[in-house]
Amino acid sequence: MSATNAAPKAELSPVISLRGLVKEYAGQRAVDGVDLDIAQGEFLSLLGPSGCGKTTLLRLIGGFEEPEAGEIEIGGVSVIGVPPHRRTVNTVFQAYALFPHMSVAENVAYGLRQRKTPKAEIASRVKESLRLVGMEEYADRAPRKLSGGQQQRVAIARAIVNRPDVLLLDEPLSALDRQLREKMQVELKLLQREVGITFVFVTHDQGEALVMSDRIVVMKEGQIEQIGSPQEIYESPNSAFVAAFVGTQNFADATLGDDGTASSEATTFTANAERLASYSVGDRLRLALRAEAIRVSASEPDQPTNKIAGKLAGASFLGGEIQYVVIGVDGKEIYARSPLQEAAQVQAGDSVWCSWAPESVMVFAGEDGQ
Incomplete structure (x- = not known):
């Protein structure tokens, strides 16, 4: 199965719309006038060197930062001023932040319990989420008894169990060894296709972005340098910066x-x-x-x-x-x-x-x- 299918056309049905987005730290623009539409069901990667603004942009979408200017819409509704827990978005960070005193199943169920979801529904949704990430047999295990790759799968199961419109992933594979990272790249892409959730993935690894993405957004100094399919970015970079960054x-x-x-x-x-x-x-x-x-x-x-x-x-x-x-x-x-x-x-x-x-x-x- 190909992991780089044709890119969806974001203009047809954007689940996320960013317009004129600006974020400053100490007077310096980390995000500088970004306009971007992200399609329903798209796997979009934000790619660039350290300090280019990709993680800040992800945090703005997630509600962990507020912009100085611009608009963020999710599902056609402005979310400026809306806290993270009230957005139809979940985030997987570099640190998986699993609760050590809870089992795998309890970690995955945590968000559903916070929302007072009925117990029978919690049980079925937790089981389904663990199945999707291949962790059903580890439901009763403690996080400390899992490998790094297994912990990452649990973090993803916890993020998708609430059925968000968008899953934000901030370099979640960076702590894994090369062989496991390459395996997880394929698994994440197949998972995204199966669940149909929009994935917004932050990475500085051009190989990772090329393998996984429908579209890639290359960022430089807080601005978008180029948007395109993996093939377009690799074969037709629009600047020497993009050419150098993709290898x-x-x-x-x-x-x-x-x-x-x-x-x-x-x-x-x-x-x-x-x-x-x-x-x-x-x-x-x-x-x-x-x-x-x-x-x-x-x-x-x-x-x-x-x-x-x-x-x-x-x-x-x-x-x-x-x-x-x-x-x-x-x-x-x-x-x-x-x-x-x-x-x-x-x-x-x-x-x-x-x-x-x-x-x-x-x-x-x-x-x-x-």
């Missing part, structure tokens, strides 16, 4: 020539004409290449552009891939990655060539930094 490792500054090529101090680039169409001769450009787009070879490629000579500094085995680090003729590092079966027969210290196709060259305005 692009190779950048070069170049000048556009009158022959449709762009020249850097080390080589000449040819890119797809449509990517250069909005620029003029003499413009400074910021060019980008993903590591997997670069081919490393021992002999010079038979192509006039999009190649550079260098020395192999090292190669790393990544399971099904080999990652190369090449020092180009300009002294800068070039990162390349190839499937194991296509790996070049070269060793550290060898003279090598790096080459790439025109369609793999991403083009940004020269003043757009990483």
Whole structure:
């Protein structure tokens, strides 16, 4: 089953609408004029570096912070001034905050008991929530006897048992080891599809966002830099910042020539004409290449552009891939990655060539930094 289905169109049925949202701390804007619609049943990730405003935005939606300006609507109703417990939203934080003196089932039932839900309904809903997260057999166990991944499942069961319109998740997988984190990414996505609740997920991990999301919101300095599907964000970043944040490792500054090529101090680039169409001769450009787009070879490629000579500094085995680090003729590092079966027969210290196709060259305005 694919974990990255087509993104819902938020404009058709937004469950959350944010307009002109501003949040300040000590006069500095942590969230700066954000407009965003989030669709019913969507898995949306807020992605960005530390301090970009993603967690603050999540806390504003949840009611844990109030904005200086702007509007927040959930289900078409303004929630400005409405406390967290009165919003149709639940939150799973990095710290799972399970009650140590309660069993797993009692932890999951806590919110229902606070709402004075009938006992028979509590029992059935707790059982169903634990089934959804694969924790039925642990209902009577104490949290301290659970692994980190199991505690995380219980926290999610507790959050969905109230059937909220929206589930907010603040980097809930960050404390797990890599193997368990990757397993939970798939499980969370499948759970979200089954229950149909809107998930708003905060992460700084681009791989996590690409795997799980219907849409990704990339944030920078309190503002939205780009919104798109995982494929759009990865293949068509709208700035060098987004390209770098989703894993692009190779950048070069170049000048556009009158022959449709762009020249850097080390080589000449040819890119797809449509990517250069909005620029003029003499413009400074910021060019980008993903590591997997670069081919490393021992002999010079038979192509006039999009190649550079260098020395192999090292190669790393990544399971099904080999990652190369090449020092180009300009002294800068070039990162390349190839499937194991296509790996070049070269060793550290060898003279090598790096080459790439025109369609793999991403083009940004020269003043757009990483």
